[in-house]
Amino acid sequence: MVKPVTQFACAECGAIHKKWTGRCDGCGAWNSIQEEVPLSSGPSKKSLGTAKGRRMALTSLDAQEAPPPRTESGIAELDRVFGGGLVPASATLVGGDPGIGKSTLLLQAAAAFAAKDAKVIYVSGEEATAQVRMRAQRLGLAGSAVKLAAETNLRDVLTTLEAEKPDLAIIDSVQTMWADTVDSAPGSVSQVRAVAHELTSFAKRFGTAIVLVGHVTKEGQIAGPRVVEHMVDTVLYFEGERGHQFRILRSVKNRFGPADEIGVFEMTGAGLQEVANPSEMFLGERDRPAPGSVVFAGIEGTRPLLVEIQALVAPSQLSQPRRAVVGWDGGRLAMILAVLEARTGVTFAGLDVYLNVAGGIRVGEPAADLAVACALLSAREDAALPEGTVVFGELSLSGRMRPVSQAETRLKEAAKLGFTAALAPEGCKTGDAGGMTLRLVPDLTTVVGEVFGAA
């Protein structure tokens, strides 16, 4: 008998290591490596090249096939993120921090699909059926036709699904399911991979749409959703800041639609409510233009989204002044500060810098560069931008502005929300500006000199 060789897998990224290390070479995470028994005990001696397999049927690219039929839930924010509805025979991963509202979202989605005559099964591996029922009652979904089970044994789950052949099966969560073919604890990298693999191939064979819930884990004991991202068709993340009621469902991968699409929800006592006009919500708490506050006209997925970017600059007591960022990339902030200093001479040396995207949303677009630079300058000079102004534009290392895409969409959204002027890069295809006054700037020096009157 061959002794199974142990290996070490990273719970963050799934990278396999020969021996234990404190830090993963693959993703740089600390303490994320754990010992695992591999799926098969070593490679088979027989080379695949010489073994006789079944001959595949080859086909051409131009075969006429109808696009996959989609089922819409009727929750517009959800359907958009799915790329226009749920695709049969697909596997979707919904990742998110513990307690963010994944079970709530998926129970509401399950009920919405069931209301459209889809056969839906919800398998909870984390909560007893009574707990899920209580949640359903609180959400006003007790009358829904969703079928419910509390189970962690994957074999039983698959047998049930095979007998029931639902249109949609929700598995909450992939980390609690347990495949008896794998010799390691639930939640380990090999278990999570085996569970995802079995459920994904089930989806392909039986035409069921499978949705897997995955917890984003902070410590390395339990494998995170990233280790199965490559196996599924669609990867969605449910995000939000603690203390904020806003929740964002974001598609980071979608084989059936555009990625980077977002759906915006608000968490209330009665569950998640759709937010049809997120710009309005993210700007909700604003009153008068204040120094350090700038409205960025962004695009999230296919939709324009206005968000407030806030900066605070204060004399530092530290030899290394603080640079703190919430909702934006810290490296990008360092770059903007460096460009400001090198190209315009405005220095932030000796000053603590805090940058915050209001409302708990994360902005990833480089088009936010100019808005961030303006927020920083505005905070430093203690001068607000003129009332009713939105800002967008990408910054190059030379200090020149780069035009960004969809300027017209950004301007129209701003006009719709009562803004009257925009600060944007020269060369933007602004087309119909929706009645907005445009101030097009070639570079950061112009912004510093003409907009803020500093040098």
Ligand SMILES: Nc1ncnc2c1ncn2[C@@H]1O[C@H](COP(=O)(O)OP(=O)(O)OP(=O)(O)O)[C@@H](O)[C@H]1O
């Ligand atoms: N009675 C209630 N009234 C209002 N909001 C509630 C109530 N109960 C729960 N919530 C909200 O629901 C959130 C938890 O939702 P849910 O259980 O769907 O999250 P989850 O991501 O599935 O969490 P877990 O990691 O435990 O699986 C809580 O953080 C809270 O905001």
Ligand SMILES: [Mg+2]
């Ligand atoms: Mg849950």
Ligand SMILES: [Zn+2]
């Ligand atoms: Zn790793």
